């Protein structure tokens with residue numbers, strides 16, 4: 001906060017504390033002990049007696065406590081307190097404690113291969129919990145995926161299914177680049193190549209249209225999706241020869257991707273979770289498709 005506002009807060013706090021004390025002193029003095037104050041409520045009279053001693057001293061104690069508190073902890077404007085306490089240092093302390101306590105739990109799996117992790121129920125269970133709090137927002141509670149977020153239970157891997165591929169995907173994230181094609185091959189070209197893509201996937205298509213599309217495909221698409229359309233993990237280009245679609249399975253949806261392009265982003269988690277948790281997650285992800 002600005003210096004001016006800080007001074008305002010300090011002044012307000014100090015003045016209030018002094019005012020409390022004065023108010024207390026003023027009310028402690030009594031003019032007519034044993035007499036009534038003259039107040040009368042439906043026949044109940046208020047006596048002019050001193051404040052009970054225990055009450056008075058409790059009040060003094062709260063003021064002393066407040067002064068001590070405001071000297072030790074931050075509370076008076078920008079004054080940081082003599083104790084050096086801050087929310088950040090507190091958080092860091094508890095994070096460090098958690099790291100010391102739980103770190104070894106995660107580290108014990110560090111040297112196992114993903115296949116060994118898949119065979120270790122405790123590791124899979126731990127991975128499931130980390131998955132639930134970090135990954136299911138996008139990939140679904142069981143990794144089933146949804147529009148734009150890949151299903152992790154199926155046999156298709158855009159970015160590769162080798163252990164190192166899965167681990168790299170989770171640790172560093174991935175950026176998919178499927179550029180828009182309408183400006184390059186025109187609306188008709190998009191229509192033709194869509195027909196060819198559908199043929200690759202095994203659907204009934206207009207043969208003539210598809211063969212025109214095959215030419216575009218050979219020219220523009222094989223660099224990433226491969227000559228056979230089975231995709232390439234280097235680019236995260238999906239296999240187009242099956243019925244697994246990231247962005248919908250209708251002709252309109254598929255045509256739309258080709259026309260306008262797509263840029264799916266998988267965030268990297270190494271910085272946030274550390275490599276031990278990423279390793280356990282990779283084992284969990286592998287267990288999802290291994291159970292099929």
Ligand code: HEC
Nearest residue numbers: 176177178220221224235236237245246247257262263264
């Ligand atoms: C630079 C590499 C690259 C080129 C060239 C490329 N693609 Fe793609 N394509 C991708 C990537 C990567 C994705 C996945 C996009 C994502 O995950 O957001 C993709 C996705 C798609 C999809 C959606 C698949 C699904 O599961 O929903 C279709 C269809 C497609 N491409 C067709 C084509 C066609 C047809 C061409 C040629 C005109 C082409 N692509 C050219 C990289 C490429």
Ligand code: HEC
Nearest residue numbers: 134135138150156157158159160176236264265266269281
């Ligand atoms: C913000 C949403 C989001 C979160 C959170 C997220 N992912 Fe992803 N993930 C994606 C997207 C989008 C893709 C696909 C990228 C693309 O289009 O190529 C993806 C791709 C993947 C892939 C590659 C799939 C393949 O076919 O190769 C794996 C594995 C994966 N995520 C695992 C995880 C794990 C494990 C976590 C939790 C640590 C996680 N993801 C968290 C959005 C997310």
